[in-house]
Amino acid sequence: MANIGNSSRSVSPVRFSPLLHSARFMVTSSAMDNLPHTGLPEIAFVGRSNAGKSTAINTLCQQRQLAFASKTPGRTQHINFFAVGPKDKPSGLLVDLPGYGYAAVAKTDKKRWQLFLAQYLAERGPLVGLILLADSRLGLTEIDLSLLQFMAPASVPLHVLLTKSDKLNRQEGQRAAQAARDQLAQHAQAVGMTAPISLQLFSATKHTGIEAASQLIESWLAEHQPQAAAPHDDTPDTAAPAEGPG
Numbered sequence: 001m002a003n004i005g006n007s008s009r010s011v012s013p014v015r016f017s018p019l020l021h022s023a024r025f026m027v028t029s030s031a032m033d034n035l036p037h038t039g040l041p042e043i044a045f046v047g048r049s050n051a052g053k054s055t056a057i058n059t060l061c062q063q064r065q066l067a068f069a070s071k072t073p074g075r076t077q078h079i080n081f082f083a084v085g086p087k088d089k090p091s092g093l094l095v096d097l098p099g100y101g102y103a104a105v106a107k108t109d110k111k112r113w114q115l116f117l118a119q120y121l122a123e124r125g126p127l128v129g130l131i132l133l134a135d136s137r138l139g140l141t142e143i144d145l146s147l148l149q150f151m152a153p154a155s156v157p158l159h160v161l162l163t164k165s166d167k168l169n170r171q172e173g174q175r176a177a178q179a180a181r182d183q184l185a186q187h188a189q190a191v192g193m194t195a196p197i198s199l200q201l202f203s204a205t206k207h208t209g210i211e212a213a214s215q216l217i218e219s220w221l222a223e224h225q226p227q228a229a230a231p232h233d234d235t236p237d238t239a240a241p242a243e244g245p246g
Ligand SMILES: Nc1nc2c(ncn2[C@@H]2O[C@H](COP(=O)(O)OP(=O)(O)O)[C@@H](O)[C@H]2O)c(=O)[nH]1
Pocket: 047, 048, 049, 050, 051, 052, 053, 054, 055, 056, 068, 069, 070, 071, 073, 074, 099, 163, 164, 165, 166, 167, 202, 203, 204, 205, 206
């Protein structure tokens, strides 16, 4: 399993992603049947309420209020879409999925959102990567791990951000990361998930792991850009490239 950005104690300034910085709100959906159809690859952020999802999205995008970071967890029951890339030619979408597993949410609501997540992860064609956020002090819970099962048929890569790592010392952080890696490996095998899984520590306050996470998100989107149409060749033969193969 990849070991991305596990020790970001560098003193050099964090390089934020200009692509992610370009994120702007596009649309809100409330159900599976009214998700936008743009043809753009999308990356979804998911996690238990209060895991630090909104804060992570805002930090990765260097925007204060792109995703609303609420002190009252469990309130955002909508799916927010953000576009990234040039205004006239966006190259991808970030999707802020509703948080799950918050005790104060009615049982029926919980069920409804679990069903939605299961369906979204299994059937959402444009989904090219999932970012799962989990509080590094709590680790992965049963409901986090159950996502792997929903994802297995779709073969979408998963990247886990263990958030709020500023709350742990170095050794605790390493231990938390190792424990989560072991859990993921075990669970992936059990449900037959073969897509890549990676994990890193992340802190919005200390800016830990920003670069690794940004780079991975960028690479997922880059891999899924629609193929440019073959350029119309009106170059004269004499202007053929000087270098041949080999
Ligand atoms: N110490 C610390 N607190 C964080 C960090 N990220 C989020 N939080 C806090 O965790 C709480 C939940 O964050 P939020 O982004 O709203 O979680 P969400 O429900 O998953 O969207 C808030 O009080 C945040 O200030 C972090 O990196 N470090």
